[in-house]
Amino acid sequence: MLEGTPLKITFELAAVTTVLLFFVSIPLAFWLSSSRSKVKPIIETLVSMPLVLPPTVLGFYFLLAFSPSNSFGQWLDEWLGIQLIFSFPGLVIASMVYSLPFMVHPIQSGLASLPTSIKEASYLMGKSRYTTLYKILLPNIKSSLLTGIVLSFAHTVGEFGVVLMIGGNIPGETRVASIAIYDQVEALNYGAANFYSMVLFAITFSILLLVYLVNGGYLKKFWR
């Protein structure tokens, strides 16, 4: 049985995660690139943790935290009516945490690569941190932003462990393509597994290729 829903959920999840992550990561990356606070190394470490931690560890703790038997999960359920466990919103939050370094790191290093004097010049022209960030700094690190967006998107498309732990495997709700592939292989449906795999392969390849073309300046002549 071949169906498109897992692919649809995969890309929906990747899109929502990427958009939300973009807006969360910009202030975070700005703070990390300019702060001299003592807690900065701790925050940096936490942001990078998903890179090295097995996704199942993250998934496990999310499972505990979001579970309605837990006081936090209970509070969410009672006061906001949100069930994060085995649901799409829960998947989104877990994916955001999981893909955080892929968005934050490129933006942070992009901001750090700009001369500090640009930021200072803007401050001295009476502009707030907010205006400086949006009018001056971000427009000058477009390629870093693109890298962050695409890496986060591609990484979310490819996640497995977290999704399996927190989302379960509910068809049409939380069953994403990577899990569907696993299911189909277990059921010895190699044709269906191959279909999902090919689509994921082709799409992530195209996306990454596009990034390298754009950031490498190969497409510039088409823009002018």
Add this chain to the structure above:
Amino acid sequence: MNKVKGVISGIEVSGSLSLVSVHCGRIVLKSIIIDTPDTLDYLVQGADVELLFKETEVVIAKPGPLDISLQNRIPATVFSIAKGELLSSLVLKSELGKLESIISTAAVMQLKLEPGTAVQAMVKLNEMMLSPC
């Protein structure tokens, strides 16, 4: 650069030029400058000044009356001579202290200058610079 200390004893002003007389002990040296007491704060009677002039601008003559335009004349004796092929450097002793003069080696020979020779050192008044001290 030769430096001689003195006291301003006379200032004649004409337009923007001043002819400044400076008493250095018993000797009076004169300097012409493009400044007046209005443009140069230390240009007043009685002010302590230094006269600066280049070694190469010091003319050497044997003692005695000369029909020559140079009015700044300082009696001195030759203290030492360093001879080059073309130029020689003379250190002179005078009542104004040590002075240096650079003249041609040919002139040293012609005047038969050697340590102990009495001479007069002469400097044109437009070669004298003033400096406060």
Add this chain to the structure above:
Amino acid sequence: MITAELKKKLWSAQGGMELDLQFELGTGESLTLYGDSGAGKTSTLRMLAGLLPPDSGRIVVHGETWYDADKNIDLPPQKRDIGFVFQDYALFPNLTARQNLAFGLRRGEAEDFLEELIEISGLGELQHKKPGQLSGGQQQRVALARALIRKPKLLLLDEPMSALDHQMRNQLQDFLLDAQNRYRFTVILVSHDLGEVIKLSDRVAVLESGLICKEGSPAEVFMQHKISGKFQFSGRILHIQQEEVVWIITLLIATNVVKVVVSENESRELQVGDQVVVASKAFNPILNKV
């Protein structure tokens, strides 16, 4: 009137250094901070601009306290009325020359002054180019004009002309003098170039490892004596050579190489690279019409 007392412990490759400065500057005056690199000149500008917090001290500009350690006052850079020209120009690469200037306009502010600045800085034809398309000198002009767009009370320049050739420097120095005449702002400049210091500043403060070791007019600071000679230039020694009993000193004055003969005694005090004042009487040089 600007009063500044600044104390700050600075760390550099050579170790720690205590910066301890006090100076006053009248409205419309120009002060140059002069000294070796690492003497604390740039740090001083940054403290005035609010980009580097002093350890203690006070900054009062036209009666307004910008910084007072005792009273816990520390205005952010945004609230200090400052134009700053950075050593690297710090132009915004994503904006055109005109947009770089316009970025400093207050909300709803008319563009008359912007037009005027573009006019007097000669940026008319370049205004729609981005910094990347401009030469060093052109970028410098944009940076200078941009620093003036908010009509600052105080203009700070951090070795602004160091990367430019001589002719370009001259043009910009003239532009700066002209702008200062028009808008009457106070200038604090960091410079290594003696000619620039003499041309642009009313007063010079020489910094040596964090302290002002000499202060006064450029003439007082750089000329040991106020020599009456009218034929005076500042230059740098390129070469020293002995010829018989005299020494021939080759000097760079502006773009000209000249030679001066000195005695052995004087030559002992001179080294290649020294900045010197060349003085002669106005009676000596001859002029040849070309």
